[in-house]
Amino acid sequence: MPETINREEEKPPHQRLKRYWKVAVLANIKDDDHPKPEGVPPDAFADFDHIETIDLLRAALETDGHSTTFIQADRDLPFALREVQPDICFNIAEGLGGDAREAQVPALLEMLGIPYTGSRVLANGISLDKTLTKRIWRDRGLPVAPFQEFTTGEEPLRPELKFPLFVKPAREGTGMGVDMNAIVKNENELRERAVYIINTYQQPALVETFLPGREFTVGILGRADAKLYSRHPDWYEKDGFHRFPVLELDSTRSVTPWVYSQEAKSKDVGADGAPGYFCPADIEPELEKKLKNFALRAHQLLYTLDVSRTDIRLDEEGNPRVMEINTLPGLTPDYSDLCLQAAAEGIRYEDLVLDILYLGASRWGMLEPREYVNDTPKKK
Ligand SMILES: Nc1ncnc2c1ncn2[C@@H]1O[C@H](COP(=O)(O)OP(=O)(O)O)[C@@H](O)[C@H]1O
Numbered sequence: 001m002p003e004t005i006n007r008e009e010e011k012p013p014h015q016r017l018k019r020y021w022k023v024a025v026l027a028n029i030k031d032d033d034h035p036k037p038e039g040v041p042p043d044a045f046a047d048f049d050h051i052e053t054i055d056l057l058r059a060a061l062e063t064d065g066h067s068t069t070f071i072q073a074d075r076d077l078p079f080a081l082r083e084v085q086p087d088i089c090f091n092i093a094e095g096l097g098g099d100a101r102e103a104q105v106p107a108l109l110e111m112l113g114i115p116y117t118g119s120r121v122l123a124n125g126i127s128l129d130k131t132l133t134k135r136i137w138r139d140r141g142l143p144v145a146p147f148q149e150f151t152t153g154e155e156p157l158r159p160e161l162k163f164p165l166f167v168k169p170a171r172e173g174t175g176m177g178v179d180m181n182a183i184v185k186n187e188n189e190l191r192e193r194a195v196y197i198i199n200t201y202q203q204p205a206l207v208e209t210f211l212p213g214r215e216f217t218v219g220i221l222g223r224a225d226a227k228l229y230s231r232h233p234d235w236y237e238k239d240g241f242h243r244f245p246v247l248e249l250d251s252t253r254s255v256t257p258w259v260y261s262q263e264a265k266s267k268d269v270g271a272d273g274a275p276g277y278f279c280p281a282d283i284e285p286e287l288e289k290k291l292k293n294f295a296l297r298a299h300q301l302l303y304t305l306d307v308s309r310t311d312i313r314l315d316e317e318g319n320p321r322v323m324e325i326n327t328l329p330g331l332t333p334d335y336s337d338l339c340l341q342a343a344a345e346g347i348r349y350e351d352l353v354l355d356i357l358y359l360g361a362s363r364w365g366m367l368e369p370r371e372y373v374n375d376t377p378k379k380k
């Protein structure tokens with residue numbers, strides 16, 4: 001057991017932890033030096049993290065006194081966990097293969113009884129599958145574009161799907177399988193692209209109406225009882241949630257005009273061919289409210305926990321349609337959408353990361369609820 005450190009006593013009560021923890025950051029790392037294994041798509045592993053991101057994440061966690069280690073989320077993970085014996089894992093692992101890779105690490109940690117941050121197995125599994133996700137949202141009245149899943153490429157196209165259509169892998173992220181050929185204008189192009197996605201990515205192709213309007217992404221942080229565990233209770237609204245300022249992604253002049261593709265996403269902010277990032281987005285308050293409401297409902301309907309980022313695009317009438325939710329949003333400072341949103345309102349990277357840690361830890365009984373309710377000290 002890690003020992004309690006006396007410095008605790010020097011802190012104001014609302015920042016006091018029971019003790020400092022051994023935090024293991026779990027992630028899959030990009031290995032640009034080694035050739036990709038055979039038979040994987042050209043953009044395989046695009047959603048993996050660079051080691052520099054892990055170093056920054058660890059440094060952020062250490063600013064509040066914790067010790068950290070990094071464990072690669074590969075097949076040796078169960079053995080490494082047994083050796084390291086972390087108090088809690090900070091999970092950003094994308095997982096390896098199968099139909100719900102983002103749920104693999106949470107499932108393992110649940111089985112081993114090790115606390116971890118963020119969403120649990122179901123939310124991470126379902127959100128990776130964009131078709132299942134959209135069926136749930138549609139069932140509960142969230143606006144989504146008309147869609148159909150293709151598993152062979154030969155399915156008859158349903159009449160409500162009118163060209164142009166958009167074709168993407170049902171279970172990837174970071175724009176994998178998304179480039180200019182994702183927009184298909186006729187039956188031939190549709191069949192060709194669907195078969196390409198099914199064969200290359202070894203999974204169904206999700207076919208949707210093409211949404212020609214502006215694109216936004218909205219981050220959510222918190223939970224009904226977030227104020228009790230956060231170091232920054234003032235961030236959270238009465239319902240316990242923080243809505244980050246809306247980020248607009250303007251892809252019109254990017255390498256892939258109108259499409260926030262894998263290639264566009266891989267460019268640094270401000271670089272040639274990168275999309276424009278505008279945060280807070282220049283939009284009417286009414287649209288802003290709608291986008292934030294949809295993002296929160298999208299989050300809650302999937303049982304997402306503590307943090308997420310939801311992508312929304314306007315249809316030809318200018319109405320928002322929810323595209324997908326990221327239950328493990330990227331956390332690279334000055335690069336990942338969520339970090340840009342936090343920075344736009346002056347939230348420091350360290351504070352963002354630590355709140356994700358404490359929100360997670362509180363669900364595992366690792367923190368006492370702070371003695372503040374609604375920002376005023378509780379009467380003794
Ligand atoms: N139905 C659609 N109409 C227009 N553009 C789309 C549509 N679906 C996805 N896109 C574009 O492709 C990008 C990636 O799709 P998305 O569903 O967010 O998957 P991911 O980010 O997980 O790769 C979006 O950010 C958007 O620019």
Ligand SMILES: [Mg+2]
Nearest residue numbers: 174175311324
């Ligand atoms: Mg997306």
